Amino acid sequence: METKDWSQVQRTEEPLTLVIGDFDGMHLGHHNLLAKAQHRGEKVAVLDTSSAEDRLLTPLHHKQELLSSYRVDDYYHCEDVEEIKHGVGILQPEHVIMADEDLELEGAEIFPSSSASSEEIRSMVEAGRVEAALAHLGRPYAIKATVTKGQALGRELGFPTINLGGSETYVDPAPGVYIGSVVIHEQVPRHYYTLISAGYRPTVNGTSYKVEAYILDFNEDIYGKEVTLAFLRHMRGEVNFDGLDALIEQMKQDEADARKILGLQQRKGD
Template sequence: MKIIQIKKNDEIKELNLPNNIMTAGFFDGVHLGHQELIKKSRNIADNLSLPLIVMTFWPYPKQFYTEVPTPYPVLTTQNDKYEIFDQLGVDMVIEIEFNSQIQKMEPQIFVDKYIKAAHVTKFIAGLDFTYGKKDIANMDLLPNYARGDFSVEKVPFTQLNGTKVSSSKIRSEILKGNFQSAKKLLGRSYITKGKVVTGEQIGRTLGFPTANVENDDDYLIPKDGVYFTKVQLDENEFWGITSVGNKPTYNGNRKYIETYILDFNHNIYGKELNIEWVYFERPQKKFESEKELIQEIKNDELNVRRYIQTK
Protein backbone atom coordinates (compact mmCIF):
# COMPACT_ATOMS: atom_id res chain seq x y z
CA MET A 1 0.00 0.00 0.00
CA LYS A 2 1.37 3.38 -1.01
CA ILE A 3 0.99 6.42 1.27
CA ILE A 4 1.16 9.94 -0.16
CA GLN A 5 1.09 13.02 2.06
CA ILE A 6 -0.30 16.22 0.57
CA LYS A 7 1.00 19.31 2.32
CA LYS A 8 -0.39 22.83 2.16
CA ASN A 9 1.15 23.82 -1.19
CA ASP A 10 1.08 20.39 -2.86
CA GLU A 11 -1.25 19.65 -5.76
CA ILE A 12 -2.87 16.25 -6.24
CA LYS A 13 -3.11 16.84 -9.98
CA GLU A 14 0.69 16.72 -10.20
CA LEU A 15 0.60 13.07 -9.08
CA ASN A 16 -0.97 12.06 -12.42
CA LEU A 17 -2.96 9.32 -10.71
CA PRO A 18 -4.67 6.57 -12.72
CA ASN A 19 -8.46 6.41 -12.82
CA ASN A 20 -9.58 5.05 -9.45
CA ILE A 21 -12.28 4.43 -6.91
CA MET A 22 -12.02 6.73 -3.90
CA THR A 23 -13.49 6.71 -0.44
CA ALA A 24 -12.78 9.38 2.15
CA GLY A 25 -13.08 10.33 5.79
CA PHE A 26 -11.08 10.61 8.99
CA PHE A 27 -11.85 6.97 9.89
CA ASP A 28 -11.10 7.37 13.60
CA GLY A 29 -11.06 3.89 15.08
CA VAL A 30 -11.60 2.23 11.67
CA HIS A 31 -14.68 0.69 13.29
CA LEU A 32 -17.13 -1.82 11.78
CA GLY A 33 -18.88 0.90 9.79
CA HIS A 34 -15.62 2.13 8.30
CA GLN A 35 -14.59 -1.43 7.53
CA GLU A 36 -17.86 -2.10 5.69
CA LEU A 37 -17.38 1.10 3.67
CA ILE A 38 -13.85 0.15 2.65
CA LYS A 39 -14.84 -3.45 1.83
CA LYS A 40 -17.69 -2.21 -0.36
CA SER A 41 -15.34 0.22 -2.09
CA ARG A 42 -12.81 -2.58 -2.61
CA ASN A 43 -15.46 -4.77 -4.26
CA ILE A 44 -16.51 -1.97 -6.60
CA ALA A 45 -12.87 -1.27 -7.48
CA ASP A 46 -12.29 -4.95 -8.23
CA ASN A 47 -15.39 -5.15 -10.44
CA LEU A 48 -14.14 -2.16 -12.45
CA SER A 49 -10.48 -3.30 -12.38
CA LEU A 50 -9.46 -0.01 -10.77
CA PRO A 51 -7.25 0.77 -7.77
CA LEU A 52 -8.83 1.81 -4.46
CA ILE A 53 -7.67 5.07 -2.90
CA VAL A 54 -8.55 6.23 0.61
CA MET A 55 -8.38 9.98 1.15
CA THR A 56 -7.99 10.94 4.78
CA PHE A 57 -6.84 13.92 6.81
CA TRP A 58 -4.42 14.94 9.53
CA PRO A 59 -4.70 16.65 11.99
CA TYR A 60 -8.24 15.78 13.02
CA PRO A 61 -10.54 18.23 11.16
CA LYS A 62 -12.92 18.49 14.14
CA GLN A 63 -10.37 20.48 16.10
CA PHE A 64 -10.57 23.28 13.50
CA TYR A 65 -14.31 23.74 13.99
CA THR A 66 -14.01 24.91 17.59
CA GLU A 67 -13.37 28.47 18.77
CA VAL A 68 -9.84 27.60 19.84
CA PRO A 69 -8.25 24.74 17.82
CA THR A 70 -6.96 22.14 20.27
CA PRO A 71 -5.57 18.60 19.83
CA TYR A 72 -8.35 16.02 19.75
CA PRO A 73 -7.76 12.63 21.39
CA VAL A 74 -8.06 9.78 18.88
CA LEU A 75 -9.06 6.12 18.90
CA THR A 76 -6.36 5.29 16.36
CA THR A 77 -3.21 7.04 15.24
CA GLN A 78 -2.54 7.47 11.54
CA ASN A 79 -0.13 4.51 11.61
CA ASP A 80 -2.76 2.35 13.35
CA LYS A 81 -5.27 3.25 10.64
CA TYR A 82 -2.89 2.57 7.79
CA GLU A 83 -2.10 -0.90 9.11
CA ILE A 84 -5.82 -1.71 9.05
CA PHE A 85 -6.31 -0.08 5.62
CA ASP A 86 -3.56 -2.30 4.27
CA GLN A 87 -5.23 -5.40 5.72
CA LEU A 88 -8.50 -4.35 4.04
CA GLY A 89 -6.86 -4.21 0.62
CA VAL A 90 -6.47 -0.46 0.08
CA ASP A 91 -4.01 0.31 -2.73
CA MET A 92 -3.15 3.90 -1.83
CA VAL A 93 -3.74 6.41 0.95
CA ILE A 94 -3.71 10.13 0.25
CA GLU A 95 -3.29 11.99 3.53
CA ILE A 96 -4.34 15.63 3.29
CA GLU A 97 -2.75 18.04 5.74
CA PHE A 98 -5.88 19.68 7.16
CA ASN A 99 -5.54 23.39 7.93
CA SER A 100 -7.57 26.58 8.25
CA GLN A 101 -7.35 27.12 4.48
CA ILE A 102 -9.20 23.85 3.82
CA GLN A 103 -11.63 24.65 6.63
CA LYS A 104 -12.63 27.87 4.83
CA MET A 105 -12.53 26.42 1.30
CA GLU A 106 -15.64 26.62 -0.87
CA PRO A 107 -17.07 23.13 -1.49
CA GLN A 108 -16.62 23.36 -5.28
CA ILE A 109 -12.96 24.26 -4.88
CA PHE A 110 -12.46 21.35 -2.46
CA VAL A 111 -14.06 18.91 -4.89
CA ASP A 112 -12.05 20.21 -7.85
CA LYS A 113 -8.76 20.29 -5.95
CA TYR A 114 -8.92 16.99 -4.06
CA ILE A 115 -11.37 14.68 -5.87
CA LYS A 116 -11.53 15.64 -9.55
CA ALA A 117 -7.78 16.27 -9.67
CA ALA A 118 -7.22 12.71 -8.41
CA HIS A 119 -8.95 11.28 -11.52
CA VAL A 120 -11.69 9.64 -9.46
CA THR A 121 -14.16 7.51 -11.41
CA LYS A 122 -16.51 6.84 -8.49
CA PHE A 123 -16.50 8.48 -5.06
CA ILE A 124 -17.96 6.41 -2.22
CA ALA A 125 -18.53 7.63 1.33
CA GLY A 126 -20.83 7.41 4.32
CA LEU A 127 -23.92 9.57 4.70
CA ASP A 128 -22.15 11.83 7.19
CA PHE A 129 -19.17 12.77 4.98
CA THR A 130 -18.88 16.57 4.74
CA TYR A 131 -16.36 18.87 3.10
CA GLY A 132 -15.49 22.49 2.51
CA LYS A 133 -16.45 25.71 4.22
CA LYS A 134 -18.34 25.38 7.52
CA ASP A 135 -18.31 21.58 7.16
CA ILE A 136 -21.87 21.60 5.77
CA ALA A 137 -21.59 20.41 2.15
CA ASN A 138 -22.63 16.75 2.19
CA MET A 139 -23.04 13.64 0.06
CA ASP A 140 -26.46 14.76 -1.19
CA LEU A 141 -24.84 17.84 -2.75
CA LEU A 142 -21.74 16.10 -4.09
CA PRO A 143 -23.26 15.07 -7.48
CA ASN A 144 -23.87 18.77 -8.17
CA TYR A 145 -20.23 19.61 -7.48
CA ALA A 146 -19.05 16.56 -9.46
CA ARG A 147 -20.66 18.01 -12.62
CA GLY A 148 -20.62 14.63 -14.30
CA ASP A 149 -16.88 14.11 -13.92
CA PHE A 150 -17.33 11.24 -11.45
CA SER A 151 -20.21 9.27 -9.98
CA VAL A 152 -21.19 9.28 -6.31
CA GLU A 153 -22.40 6.46 -4.09
CA LYS A 154 -23.71 6.96 -0.56
CA VAL A 155 -23.26 4.12 1.91
CA PRO A 156 -25.82 3.78 4.75
CA PHE A 157 -24.73 3.71 8.37
CA THR A 158 -23.81 0.33 9.81
CA GLN A 159 -25.95 -0.73 12.76
CA LEU A 160 -25.24 -3.31 15.44
CA ASN A 161 -28.23 -4.53 17.45
CA GLY A 162 -30.11 -1.37 16.54
CA THR A 163 -27.23 0.95 17.48
CA LYS A 164 -25.51 3.12 14.87
CA VAL A 165 -21.82 2.27 14.75
CA SER A 166 -19.93 5.55 15.11
CA SER A 167 -16.67 6.89 16.49
CA SER A 168 -18.57 9.14 18.90
CA LYS A 169 -20.52 6.18 20.32
CA ILE A 170 -17.28 4.22 20.77
CA ARG A 171 -15.68 7.21 22.50
CA SER A 172 -18.60 7.40 24.89
CA GLU A 173 -18.33 3.70 25.76
CA ILE A 174 -14.57 3.91 26.34
CA LEU A 175 -14.87 6.96 28.58
CA LYS A 176 -17.44 5.07 30.65
CA GLY A 177 -15.19 2.01 30.88
CA ASN A 178 -17.57 -0.12 28.80
CA PHE A 179 -14.82 -1.87 26.86
CA GLN A 180 -16.85 -4.88 25.76
CA SER A 181 -19.40 -2.59 24.10
CA ALA A 182 -16.59 -0.62 22.45
CA LYS A 183 -15.00 -3.88 21.28
CA LYS A 184 -18.19 -4.97 19.52
CA LEU A 185 -18.44 -1.63 17.68
CA LEU A 186 -14.75 -1.51 16.79
CA GLY A 187 -14.55 -5.13 15.76
CA ARG A 188 -11.50 -5.56 18.00
CA SER A 189 -10.26 -4.61 21.47
CA TYR A 190 -9.43 -1.00 22.29
CA ILE A 191 -5.65 -0.60 22.48
CA THR A 192 -3.48 2.42 23.22
CA LYS A 193 0.28 2.59 22.77
CA GLY A 194 2.97 4.51 24.57
CA LYS A 195 6.60 4.56 25.60
CA VAL A 196 7.65 3.63 29.14
CA VAL A 197 9.35 6.57 30.84
CA THR A 198 10.86 7.17 34.26
CA GLY A 199 8.23 7.99 36.86
CA GLU A 200 8.34 8.93 40.54
CA GLN A 201 9.10 5.33 41.59
CA ILE A 202 6.25 5.39 44.14
CA GLY A 203 4.91 2.01 43.03
CA ARG A 204 8.32 0.41 43.42
CA THR A 205 8.70 1.70 46.98
CA LEU A 206 5.27 0.22 47.77
CA GLY A 207 6.30 -3.18 46.39
CA PHE A 208 4.33 -2.84 43.15
CA PRO A 209 6.66 -1.52 40.42
CA THR A 210 4.71 0.15 37.65
CA ALA A 211 5.43 1.15 34.07
CA ASN A 212 4.76 4.86 33.60
CA VAL A 213 3.39 5.12 30.05
CA GLU A 214 3.42 8.30 27.98
CA ASN A 215 0.51 9.24 25.74
CA ASP A 216 2.38 11.29 23.15
CA ASP A 217 0.06 10.15 20.36
CA ASP A 218 -3.00 11.68 22.05
CA TYR A 219 -5.01 8.47 22.33
CA LEU A 220 -8.37 8.74 24.03
CA ILE A 221 -7.72 7.56 27.59
CA PRO A 222 -10.57 6.24 29.78
CA LYS A 223 -11.79 8.17 32.82
CA ASP A 224 -9.68 8.22 35.97
CA GLY A 225 -9.75 4.88 37.72
CA VAL A 226 -8.21 1.44 38.02
CA TYR A 227 -8.50 -1.06 35.18
CA PHE A 228 -7.68 -4.64 34.35
CA THR A 229 -5.61 -4.61 31.18
CA LYS A 230 -3.57 -6.81 28.91
CA VAL A 231 -0.09 -5.52 28.16
CA GLN A 232 1.72 -6.37 24.96
CA LEU A 233 5.50 -6.00 25.16
CA ASP A 234 7.57 -7.11 22.18
CA GLU A 235 6.13 -10.53 21.33
CA ASN A 236 4.77 -11.23 24.82
CA GLU A 237 1.44 -10.55 26.52
CA PHE A 238 0.84 -10.10 30.24
CA TRP A 239 -2.10 -9.17 32.44
CA GLY A 240 -1.82 -5.96 34.36
CA ILE A 241 -3.53 -3.39 36.55
CA THR A 242 -3.55 0.08 35.01
CA SER A 243 -4.19 3.22 37.02
CA VAL A 244 -5.31 6.44 35.32
CA GLY A 245 -5.31 9.62 37.37
CA ASN A 246 -3.36 12.14 39.39
CA LYS A 247 -2.30 9.99 42.36
CA PRO A 248 -4.79 11.55 44.81
CA THR A 249 -3.13 9.95 47.86
CA TYR A 250 -0.03 12.01 47.03
CA ASN A 251 -1.95 15.15 45.99
CA GLY A 252 -0.71 14.89 42.42
CA ASN A 253 -1.58 17.59 39.91
CA ARG A 254 -1.12 15.81 36.56
CA LYS A 255 -2.60 12.71 34.99
CA TYR A 256 -0.55 9.52 34.85
CA ILE A 257 -1.05 6.18 33.12
CA GLU A 258 0.70 3.54 35.21
CA THR A 259 0.59 -0.22 34.74
CA TYR A 260 1.56 -2.86 37.27
CA ILE A 261 2.40 -5.92 35.16
CA LEU A 262 1.63 -9.19 36.93
CA ASP A 263 4.51 -11.60 37.52
CA PHE A 264 6.98 -9.30 35.78
CA ASN A 265 9.87 -7.22 37.09
CA HIS A 266 12.27 -6.12 34.37
CA ASN A 267 13.70 -2.79 33.24
CA ILE A 268 11.61 -1.74 30.25
CA TYR A 269 12.33 2.02 30.12
CA GLY A 270 12.17 3.23 26.54
CA LYS A 271 10.10 0.25 25.41
CA GLU A 272 6.70 0.67 23.78
CA LEU A 273 3.74 -0.90 25.56
CA ASN A 274 0.42 -1.72 23.96
CA ILE A 275 -2.33 -1.52 26.57
CA GLU A 276 -5.52 -3.44 25.84
CA TRP A 277 -8.28 -2.04 28.06
CA VAL A 278 -10.38 -4.91 29.39
CA TYR A 279 -12.35 -4.05 32.53
CA PHE A 280 -13.08 -1.05 34.76
CA GLU A 281 -12.39 -2.15 38.35
CA ARG A 282 -12.94 0.94 40.49
CA PRO A 283 -12.63 4.74 40.67
CA GLN A 284 -9.50 6.44 41.96
CA LYS A 285 -9.43 6.87 45.72
CA LYS A 286 -7.51 9.01 48.14
CA PHE A 287 -6.17 6.98 51.05
CA GLU A 288 -5.21 8.28 54.47
CA SER A 289 -2.01 6.23 54.56
CA GLU A 290 0.32 4.22 52.35
CA LYS A 291 -0.68 1.15 54.36
CA GLU A 292 -4.29 1.54 53.19
CA LEU A 293 -3.11 2.11 49.62
CA ILE A 294 -0.96 -1.04 49.67
CA GLN A 295 -3.88 -3.09 50.96
CA GLU A 296 -6.13 -1.76 48.19
CA ILE A 297 -3.54 -2.63 45.53
CA LYS A 298 -3.34 -6.14 46.99
CA ASN A 299 -7.13 -6.35 46.70
CA ASP A 300 -6.90 -5.17 43.08
CA GLU A 301 -4.33 -7.86 42.33
CA LEU A 302 -6.47 -10.52 43.96
CA ASN A 303 -9.48 -9.35 41.94
CA VAL A 304 -7.64 -9.33 38.62
CA ARG A 305 -6.33 -12.85 39.23
CA ARG A 306 -9.89 -13.98 39.96
CA TYR A 307 -11.03 -12.22 36.79
CA ILE A 308 -8.37 -14.01 34.74
CA GLN A 309 -9.67 -17.35 36.01
CA THR A 310 -13.06 -16.60 34.45
CA LYS A 311 -11.53 -16.06 31.00
Protein backbone atom coordinates in the same frame (compact mmCIF):
# COMPACT_ATOMS: atom_id res chain seq x y z
CA MET B 1 2.37 4.63 5.12
CA GLU B 2 2.89 8.40 4.72
CA THR B 3 0.24 11.09 4.77
CA LYS B 4 0.04 12.48 1.24
CA ASP B 5 -0.74 16.13 0.53
CA TRP B 6 -4.36 16.37 -0.66
CA SER B 7 -3.69 19.81 -2.19
CA GLN B 8 -1.11 18.17 -4.48
CA VAL B 9 -3.29 15.26 -5.56
CA GLN B 10 -3.05 14.26 -9.24
CA ARG B 11 -5.26 12.27 -11.56
CA THR B 12 -4.75 8.56 -11.19
CA GLU B 13 -3.75 6.46 -14.17
CA GLU B 14 -4.99 3.20 -12.65
CA PRO B 15 -8.39 2.13 -11.31
CA LEU B 16 -8.79 3.58 -7.83
CA THR B 17 -11.42 3.36 -5.13
CA LEU B 18 -11.45 6.39 -2.84
CA VAL B 19 -12.93 5.93 0.65
CA ILE B 20 -14.02 9.12 2.43
CA GLY B 21 -14.92 9.34 6.10
CA ASP B 22 -14.08 10.53 9.61
CA PHE B 23 -11.54 7.83 10.43
CA ASP B 24 -10.85 8.71 14.05
CA GLY B 25 -11.52 5.48 15.91
CA MET B 26 -11.14 3.06 13.01
CA HIS B 27 -14.42 1.47 14.17
CA LEU B 28 -16.61 -1.24 12.63
CA GLY B 29 -18.26 1.23 10.28
CA HIS B 30 -14.83 2.04 8.84
CA HIS B 31 -14.08 -1.67 8.60
CA ASN B 32 -17.18 -2.14 6.45
CA LEU B 33 -16.26 0.77 4.17
CA LEU B 34 -12.74 -0.58 3.63
CA ALA B 35 -14.03 -4.12 3.07
CA LYS B 36 -16.33 -2.84 0.32
CA ALA B 37 -13.44 -0.96 -1.26
CA GLN B 38 -11.15 -3.99 -1.20
CA HIS B 39 -13.86 -6.14 -2.74
CA ARG B 40 -13.52 -4.15 -5.96
CA GLY B 41 -9.93 -5.32 -6.40
CA GLU B 42 -8.65 -1.83 -7.18
CA LYS B 43 -6.04 0.37 -5.58
CA VAL B 44 -7.52 1.85 -2.38
CA ALA B 45 -6.98 5.36 -1.06
CA VAL B 46 -8.43 6.85 2.13
CA LEU B 47 -9.39 10.51 2.57
CA ASP B 48 -9.70 11.11 6.30
CA THR B 49 -11.96 14.05 7.24
CA SER B 50 -11.47 13.76 11.02
CA SER B 51 -10.72 16.95 12.91
CA ALA B 52 -7.18 17.59 14.08
CA GLU B 53 -8.05 17.57 17.79
CA ASP B 54 -5.48 17.33 20.56
CA ARG B 55 -6.87 14.01 21.82
CA LEU B 56 -8.09 11.25 19.52
CA LEU B 57 -9.21 7.65 19.69
CA THR B 58 -6.50 6.82 17.18
CA PRO B 59 -3.77 9.45 16.61
CA LEU B 60 -2.09 9.42 13.22
CA HIS B 61 0.78 7.01 14.05
CA HIS B 62 -1.70 4.43 15.37
CA LYS B 63 -4.27 5.02 12.63
CA GLN B 64 -1.75 4.46 9.85
CA GLU B 65 -0.75 1.13 11.38
CA LEU B 66 -4.37 -0.01 11.42
CA LEU B 67 -4.98 1.21 7.85
CA SER B 68 -1.92 -0.71 6.65
CA SER B 69 -3.53 -3.90 7.94
CA TYR B 70 -6.43 -3.17 5.56
CA ARG B 71 -4.00 -2.90 2.63
CA VAL B 72 -4.72 0.79 2.05
CA ASP B 73 -2.33 2.19 -0.54
CA ASP B 74 -2.59 5.96 0.02
CA TYR B 75 -3.71 8.10 2.95
CA TYR B 76 -4.84 11.73 2.76
CA HIS B 77 -6.31 14.11 5.32
CA CYS B 78 -8.55 17.08 4.59
CA GLU B 79 -11.36 18.73 6.55
CA ASP B 80 -12.42 21.47 4.11
CA VAL B 81 -15.48 20.48 2.04
CA GLU B 82 -14.62 22.58 -1.01
CA GLU B 83 -11.02 21.34 -1.05
CA ILE B 84 -12.30 17.77 -0.85
CA LYS B 85 -14.63 18.27 -3.82
CA HIS B 86 -11.90 19.99 -5.84
CA GLY B 87 -9.39 17.22 -5.13
CA VAL B 88 -11.83 14.44 -6.04
CA GLY B 89 -12.45 16.21 -9.35
CA ILE B 90 -8.71 16.15 -10.08
CA LEU B 91 -8.09 12.62 -8.83
CA GLN B 92 -11.05 11.18 -10.76
CA PRO B 93 -11.22 7.83 -8.92
CA GLU B 94 -13.09 4.96 -10.51
CA HIS B 95 -15.29 4.66 -7.41
CA VAL B 96 -15.99 6.80 -4.34
CA ILE B 97 -17.31 5.14 -1.19
CA MET B 98 -18.47 7.35 1.68
CA ALA B 99 -19.80 7.12 5.18
CA ASP B 100 -23.13 8.86 5.77
CA GLU B 101 -21.75 12.39 5.89
CA ASP B 102 -22.85 15.93 5.01
CA LEU B 103 -20.80 15.94 1.81
CA GLU B 104 -22.47 15.81 -1.60
CA LEU B 105 -20.38 14.12 -4.29
CA GLU B 106 -22.06 13.06 -7.51
CA GLY B 107 -21.81 9.32 -8.12
CA ALA B 108 -20.51 8.49 -4.65
CA GLU B 109 -21.82 5.36 -2.95
CA ILE B 110 -23.15 6.11 0.53
CA PHE B 111 -23.03 3.45 3.23
CA PRO B 112 -24.53 4.61 6.55
CA SER B 113 -22.61 3.12 9.46
CA SER B 114 -24.30 0.54 11.65
CA SER B 115 -21.75 1.37 14.35
CA ALA B 116 -21.70 4.23 16.81
CA SER B 117 -19.93 7.33 15.53
CA SER B 118 -16.39 8.24 16.50
CA GLU B 119 -17.77 10.98 18.74
CA GLU B 120 -20.08 8.54 20.52
CA ILE B 121 -17.23 6.06 21.04
CA ARG B 122 -15.05 8.85 22.38
CA SER B 123 -17.73 9.60 24.97
CA MET B 124 -17.83 5.91 25.97
CA VAL B 125 -14.08 5.91 26.61
CA GLU B 126 -14.24 9.15 28.58
CA ALA B 127 -16.97 7.59 30.75
CA GLY B 128 -14.89 4.43 31.36
CA ARG B 129 -17.26 2.29 29.29
CA VAL B 130 -14.44 0.47 27.54
CA GLU B 131 -16.52 -2.70 27.03
CA ALA B 132 -19.06 -0.68 25.05
CA ALA B 133 -16.28 0.99 23.08
CA LEU B 134 -14.86 -2.44 22.24
CA ALA B 135 -18.23 -3.54 20.83
CA HIS B 136 -18.29 -0.61 18.40
CA LEU B 137 -14.58 -0.43 17.58
CA GLY B 138 -14.37 -4.17 16.90
CA ARG B 139 -11.18 -4.13 19.00
CA PRO B 140 -10.25 -2.86 22.47
CA TYR B 141 -9.58 0.81 22.91
CA ALA B 142 -5.80 1.00 23.00
CA ILE B 143 -2.90 3.38 23.45
CA LYS B 144 0.33 2.88 21.52
CA ALA B 145 3.25 4.68 23.15
CA THR B 146 6.81 4.40 24.46
CA VAL B 147 7.65 3.24 27.99
CA THR B 148 9.26 6.05 29.98
CA LYS B 149 10.80 6.31 33.43
CA GLY B 150 8.49 7.36 36.25
CA GLN B 151 8.93 7.96 39.97
CA ALA B 152 9.12 4.19 40.67
CA LEU B 153 6.51 4.58 43.42
CA GLY B 154 4.67 1.48 42.21
CA ARG B 155 7.82 -0.60 42.66
CA GLU B 156 8.18 0.69 46.22
CA LEU B 157 4.60 -0.39 46.91
CA GLY B 158 5.19 -3.86 45.48
CA PHE B 159 3.45 -3.19 42.16
CA PRO B 160 6.03 -2.06 39.58
CA THR B 161 4.32 -0.21 36.74
CA ILE B 162 5.26 1.05 33.32
CA ASN B 163 4.58 4.67 32.39
CA LEU B 164 3.58 5.64 28.87
CA GLY B 165 5.13 8.64 27.14
CA GLY B 166 3.09 10.23 24.37
CA SER B 167 -0.25 8.96 25.60
CA GLU B 168 -1.46 12.56 25.92
CA THR B 169 -2.46 12.50 22.24
CA TYR B 170 -5.18 9.94 23.06
CA VAL B 171 -8.63 10.36 24.59
CA ASP B 172 -8.36 9.88 28.36
CA PRO B 173 -10.38 6.96 29.79
CA ALA B 174 -12.28 7.83 32.96
CA PRO B 175 -10.02 7.73 36.05
CA GLY B 176 -10.00 4.27 37.56
CA VAL B 177 -8.60 0.76 37.40
CA TYR B 178 -8.99 -1.47 34.35
CA ILE B 179 -8.11 -4.98 33.28
CA GLY B 180 -6.05 -4.75 30.13
CA SER B 181 -3.51 -6.40 27.90
CA VAL B 182 -0.19 -5.17 26.61
CA VAL B 183 1.86 -5.96 23.52
CA ILE B 184 5.58 -5.30 23.79
CA HIS B 185 6.71 -4.51 20.27
CA GLU B 186 9.90 -6.44 19.61
CA GLN B 187 11.10 -8.58 16.71
CA VAL B 188 8.79 -11.21 18.17
CA PRO B 189 5.99 -9.29 19.96
CA ARG B 190 5.12 -10.44 23.48
CA HIS B 191 1.63 -10.34 24.98
CA TYR B 192 0.67 -10.08 28.66
CA TYR B 193 -2.33 -9.26 30.81
CA THR B 194 -2.09 -6.13 32.90
CA LEU B 195 -3.82 -3.97 35.47
CA ILE B 196 -4.13 -0.38 34.28
CA SER B 197 -4.36 2.60 36.57
CA ALA B 198 -5.55 5.78 34.85
CA GLY B 199 -6.11 9.07 36.60
CA TYR B 200 -4.68 11.67 38.94
CA ARG B 201 -3.33 9.51 41.83
CA PRO B 202 -4.91 11.55 44.66
CA THR B 203 -3.61 9.24 47.42
CA VAL B 204 -0.01 10.20 46.57
CA ASN B 205 -0.88 13.85 45.85
CA GLY B 206 -0.76 13.48 42.09
CA THR B 207 -1.84 16.50 40.06
CA SER B 208 -1.70 15.38 36.42
CA TYR B 209 -3.50 12.58 34.56
CA LYS B 210 -1.32 9.53 33.96
CA VAL B 211 -1.71 6.03 32.57
CA GLU B 212 0.33 3.33 34.30
CA ALA B 213 0.26 -0.44 33.86
CA TYR B 214 1.19 -3.24 36.22
CA ILE B 215 2.02 -6.21 33.98
CA LEU B 216 1.02 -9.51 35.56
CA ASP B 217 3.74 -12.16 35.96
CA PHE B 218 6.39 -9.91 34.45
CA ASN B 219 9.55 -8.31 35.85
CA GLU B 220 11.77 -6.84 33.17
CA ASP B 221 13.20 -3.45 32.26
CA ILE B 222 11.46 -2.31 29.06
CA TYR B 223 12.22 1.42 29.20
CA GLY B 224 12.30 2.92 25.72
CA LYS B 225 10.32 0.12 24.11
CA GLU B 226 7.09 0.71 22.26
CA VAL B 227 3.99 -0.96 23.65
CA THR B 228 0.28 -1.11 22.86
CA LEU B 229 -1.87 -0.99 25.97
CA ALA B 230 -5.46 -2.19 25.51
CA PHE B 231 -8.34 -1.48 27.91
CA LEU B 232 -10.50 -4.60 28.27
CA ARG B 233 -12.69 -4.10 31.33
CA HIS B 234 -13.45 -1.36 33.84
CA MET B 235 -13.04 -2.57 37.43
CA ARG B 236 -13.55 0.45 39.65
CA GLY B 237 -13.28 4.21 39.80
CA GLU B 238 -10.36 6.15 41.22
CA VAL B 239 -10.39 6.48 45.02
CA ASN B 240 -8.54 8.81 47.37
CA PHE B 241 -7.44 6.31 50.02
CA ASP B 242 -6.61 7.17 53.61
CA GLY B 243 -2.90 6.44 53.36
CA LEU B 244 -0.62 4.07 51.46
CA ASP B 245 -1.51 0.98 53.50
CA ALA B 246 -5.14 1.20 52.40
CA LEU B 247 -4.01 1.77 48.80
CA ILE B 248 -1.75 -1.31 48.87
CA GLU B 249 -4.54 -3.50 50.26
CA GLN B 250 -6.88 -2.36 47.50
CA MET B 251 -4.21 -2.98 44.86
CA LYS B 252 -3.80 -6.53 46.16
CA GLN B 253 -7.55 -7.01 45.95
CA ASP B 254 -7.64 -5.56 42.42
CA GLU B 255 -4.97 -8.04 41.33
CA ALA B 256 -6.74 -10.96 42.98
CA ASP B 257 -10.03 -9.98 41.31
CA ALA B 258 -8.34 -9.56 37.92
CA ARG B 259 -6.60 -12.92 38.15
CA LYS B 260 -9.91 -14.60 39.02
CA ILE B 261 -11.65 -12.97 36.06
CA LEU B 262 -8.80 -13.90 33.69
CA GLY B 263 -8.41 -17.43 35.04
CA LEU B 264 -4.83 -16.85 36.15
CA GLN B 265 -3.13 -18.28 39.20
CA GLN B 266 -3.06 -16.03 42.23
CA ARG B 267 0.24 -14.36 43.05
CA LYS B 268 2.31 -16.34 45.55
CA GLY B 269 2.07 -15.02 49.08
CA ASP B 270 -1.44 -13.65 48.65
